[in-house]
Amino acid sequence: xxxxxxxxxxxxxxxxxxxxxxxxxxxxxxxxxxxxxxxxxxxxxxxxxxxxxxxxxxxxxxxxxxxxxxxxxxxxxxxxxxxxxxxxxxxxxxxxxxxxxxxxxxxxxxxxxxxxxxxxxxxxxxxxxxxxxxxxxxxxxxxxxxxxxxxxxxxxxxxxxxxxxxxxxxxxxxxxxxxxxxxxxxxxxxxxxxxxxxxxxxxxxxxx
Amino acid sequence: xxxxxxxxxxxxxxxxxxxxxxxxxxxxxxxxxxxxxxxxxxxxxxxxxxxxxxxxxxxxxxxxxxxxxxxxxxxxxxxxxxxxxxxxxxxxxxxxxxxxxxxxxxxxxxxxxxxxxxxxxxxxxxxxxxxxxxxxxxxxxxxxxxxxxxxxxxxxxxxxxxxxxxxxxxxxxxxxxxxxxxxxxxxxxxxxxxxxxxxxxxxxxxxxxxxxxxxxxxxxxxxxxxxxxxxxxxxxxxxxxxxxxxxxxxxxxxxxxxxxxxxxxxxxxxxxxxxxxxxxxxxxxxxxxxxxxxxxxxxxx
Numbered sequence: 001x002x003x004x005x006x007x008x009x010x011x012x013x014x015x016x017x018x019x020x021x022x023x024x025x026x027x028x029x030x031x032x033x034x035x036x037x038x039x040x041x042x043x044x045x046x047x048x049x050x051x052x053x054x055x056x057x058x059x060x061x062x063x064x065x066x067x068x069x070x071x072x073x074x075x076x077x078x079x080x081x082x083x084x085x086x087x088x089x090x091x092x093x094x095x096x097x098x099x100x101x102x103x104x105x106x107x108x109x110x111x112x113x114x115x116x117x118x119x120x121x122x123x124x125x126x127x128x129x130x131x132x133x134x135x136x137x138x139x140x141x142x143x144x145x146x147x148x149x150x151x152x153x154x155x156x157x158x159x160x161x162x163x164x165x166x167x168x169x170x171x172x173x174x175x176x177x178x179x180x181x182x183x184x185x186x187x188x189x190x191x192x193x194x195x196x197x198x199x200x201x202x203x204x205x206x207x208x
Numbered sequence: 209x210x211x212x213x214x215x216x217x218x219x220x221x222x223x224x225x226x227x228x229x230x231x232x233x234x235x236x237x238x239x240x241x242x243x244x245x246x247x248x249x250x251x252x253x254x255x256x257x258x259x260x261x262x263x264x265x266x267x268x269x270x271x272x273x274x275x276x277x278x279x280x281x282x283x284x285x286x287x288x289x290x291x292x293x294x295x296x297x298x299x300x301x302x303x304x305x306x307x308x309x310x311x312x313x314x315x316x317x318x319x320x321x322x323x324x325x326x327x328x329x330x331x332x333x334x335x336x337x338x339x340x341x342x343x344x345x346x347x348x349x350x351x352x353x354x355x356x357x358x359x360x361x362x363x364x365x366x367x368x369x370x371x372x373x374x375x376x377x378x379x380x381x382x383x384x385x386x387x388x389x390x391x392x393x394x395x396x397x398x399x400x401x402x403x404x405x406x407x408x409x410x411x412x413x414x415x416x417x418x419x420x421x422x423x424x425x426x427x428x429x430x431x432x433x434x435x436x437x438x439x440x441x442x443x444x445x446x447x448x449x450x451x452x453x454x455x456x457x458x459x460x461x462x463x464x465x466x467x468x469x470x471x472x473x474x475x476x477x478x479x480x481x482x483x484x485x486x487x488x489x490x491x492x493x494x495x496x497x498x499x500x501x502x503x504x505x506x507x508x509x
Contacts, residue, residue, distance in 0.1 A: 030275065033272055038265045047268070051268065054275060154262065159223075185254065185258075
């Protein structure tokens with residue numbers, strides 16, 4: 001190909017040391033199986049599809065374990081990124097078919113993205129046990145791109161930086177999607193707040 | 209701060225994502241608007257509620273068992289240890305390897321530097337699914353496209369000496385009349401890149417083995433490499449099956465000291481393309497224009 005052919009044939013111990021041992025990688029990856037399955041279920045909405053996604057995700061991750069860089073943000077974001085790519089590859093592939101895309105994207109066009117409105121009430125003292133069903137419904141009604149970010153934030157406890165890495169968008173986009181999703185949830189929880197006696201404040205109570 | 213900025217500040221405060229400067233701004237704001245502490249509390253509770261109502265899902269036992277069985281497969285075990293064997297191929301793409309007779313051929317190498325302001329985004333491309341090859345984890349020449357691109361960027365004297373062709377027409381004549389290589393020149397005008405210069409390369413056999421093309425878009429540059437008739441032990445092209453994309457990762461000791469990143473490689477008929485992207489997004493942008501195939505690994509055989 002060109003100049004610079006290396007003459008050495010030794011494999012650097014320091015190189016190996018920078019990478020996780022194979023078994024250690026497996027163990028760490030499997031710790032996130034539930035999280036990967038949760039996200040797979042959110043993406044696919046069908047347990048059987050989620051199971052396939054999870055298996056393919058781990059297969060690819062284990063095969064590519066040598067590529068994993070511990071300094072790159074950890075195994076979990078890496079697994080999520082693989083999962084997303086596996087899922088959206090399937091979407092793209094099935095979109096080429098006549099009927100598959102509608103099933104996969106049935107939620108994509110179902111509801112518009114949330115707007116930038118902010119909650120106009122004081123919900124800090126809300127009894128959250130009362131809102132679970134409503135909240136779950138509100139989350140499920142979000143567009144996938146918002147729901148995905150919201151779940152990585154709320155369920156997986158990820159930082160903006162990690163989410164950006166997984167979703168492959170700038171951090172600013174993550175924040176924008178996340179804030180709009182939260183605003184939409186707060187909006188939908190408003191009527192419930194009134195039902196359970198939470199004081200709904202006027203615009204003046206918005207964050208200044 | 210306007211209302212939107214304040215709301216964002218409070219949400220990021222709830223998420224513990226503020227910088228030290230922003231923490232000071234927050235404290236000042238809360239001193240003036242103590243009621244907004246409730247907003248932060250609400251946002252934290254909302255996060256907890258989202259986690260509670262959506263997080264109560266575990267992988268079924270059969271899924272867990274299947275994944276654990278995958279991890280125990282001998283092929284995957286081999287994949288995890290292949291890098292320690294000099295010159296070995298990783299097991300993952302083993303089924304993708306071409307017969308050894310693919311040594312000869314024209315190789316088109318593409319090296320990309322920073323790309324700014326790309327337009328005309330290509331269809332989504334699954335780079336992450338590119339089957340990975342590590343043809344020779346010990347071989348320093350794997351990092352050559354990246355090294356050479358960097359050198360031409362940083363060493364103007366070297367670049368001036370190397371690049372002797374300064375127009376597309378000159379280059380076309382060079383391929384047709386001097387090298388007799390029947391190659392297509394990438395047209396990257398849609399991405400704002402214009403051909404700038406090109407020069408020959410050789411591995412010291414007294415013949416031109418490759419031609420290095422540079423494209424520019426303002427301060428950004430893009431390198432295209434075209435190679436021909438290289439022995440397989442020098443080009444590694446034997447492992448690249450037509451119509452599929454591979455990720456080539458230099459992992460030798462030199463790369464361990466100086467991370468070179470990775471580049472993508474694919475073959476189209478007698479051509480092998482190699483793309484060194486500055487980012488995944490960049491690779492996606494350039495994929496269609498360069499001709500990188502979008503074929504998942506599962507469809508290869």
